[in-house]
Amino acid sequence: MADPHPGRSTYRIMDSPLPDSRLWRPGPVRTMSSSDGPPAPFTTLAVSRPAEEMVECFQQISDDQACRVVLISGAGTTFTAGIDLMDMAADILQPEGDDTARIAWNLRKLIRRYQETFSVLEKCPKPVVAAVHGACIGGGVDLITACDIRLCTQDAWFQVKEVDIGLAADVGTLQRLPKVIGSRSLVNELALTARKMYADEAKSSGLVSRVFPDQDAMMAGALQMAAEMAARSPVAVQGTKINLIYSRDHGVAEGLDYMAAWNMSMLQTQDVMKSAQGTMEKKSPKEILFSKL
Known part of the structure; x- marks a missing residue:
């Protein structure tokens, strides 16, 4: 979104629609910035290659002097639908390596790359605002907890899904969510039971700061908030x-x-x-x- 004042802009990053059978696989990314910002060559953000495009994208955003704020939203019927089980099977259940040490070493490298995909949002010096509608599952929770401000629609719901697929969340939720939500008991409940948290509870617990009636209202509010931050020093x-x-x-x-x-x-x-x-x-x-x- 180009600001009417020269030199001020925000990036707006949007995920594409996701099929219901997938738990998380962000699709095409669209970035908008002022004309002197960096190019935006990204076409996919797939869980099989998380570190390449998300990391590169946010490194460019961090270096873009014209960018003041980043807004992340979903373009489909949900914000994120979770991890792609087929990709997980290929990457995690069939890791490379000739023995236990080498398999473990390669898995660690893979996990660290996944972690960096979300950590770059936190490392980015520009404020990052997440605008959530519909489902925010698994990796979506990892993503938004790495953001600075979280907004959602009344129909939004959140789920730490990993225990349902036989693993502990390993790319940021277990580390960041306890620092976002004031109740450690609530965090433990969400992470250990994989139950859904709906918008009102997300607001009362501190996961989001504002709830909007629908996506249009949320995006208008998010863009207004981004403009306020972009106007400051x-x-x-x-x-x-x-x-x-x-x-x-x-x-x-x-x-x-x-x-x-x-x-x-x-x-x-x-x-x-x-x-x-x-x-x-x-x-x-x-x-x-x-x-x-």
Whole structure:
């Protein structure tokens, strides 16, 4: 989505429709950015090759100075439908290797590649907003827990599905969901029973911050939210995301020390003076032009 102000843009990444028989296999990705952003050559995001395209896509987004916010949504009747069982059978049940050590080594490499597919969303310095409608199953939960903000429609539901197919979730849900939802008991229940969580419970538990009546309303709200973030200083917004994630994984004293080290350079930006002047002149942040970062 190109912003009316030059130099401000968001990426909007959309998954294609998925057949009901699949549990997760994102399809074609469409990216939109300003004309000076990176090319978007991606045509598939398949679970058999997760690390190549998703990682490359978000690396380009991270480096795109014109991009301020990323919005991820589903283009079909569901957000995600889970892991593709045929691909899982090929990749996991028939791993390469001549003995136990080599099979295990190759499986570890495969899992680490899968993990990085979702970790790149968290590592991306730009805010990433997930807009969920319909089902969000298995890998979809891995994906959204790596996002910074989660929105959903009233018909959305979420499911940590992995125990139903004989494995423990291994690409981020078990690590991130406990830090997203306040109740450890609820996280354990969801992960151990694979029961569905519907929109109202997702909102009350903190998995999502807002629930919309339908997809059109959600997308309008998500785009408005993205525009609000894109209008702010990229130094401030990206620094905020990076320090929020750091503080989540460290103690208060360590977080404060990291923040001091961070801002001893970032406070030297012209954006502080521009923001202060804009406030005194009663300007909206959208009326202030910040340089690219």
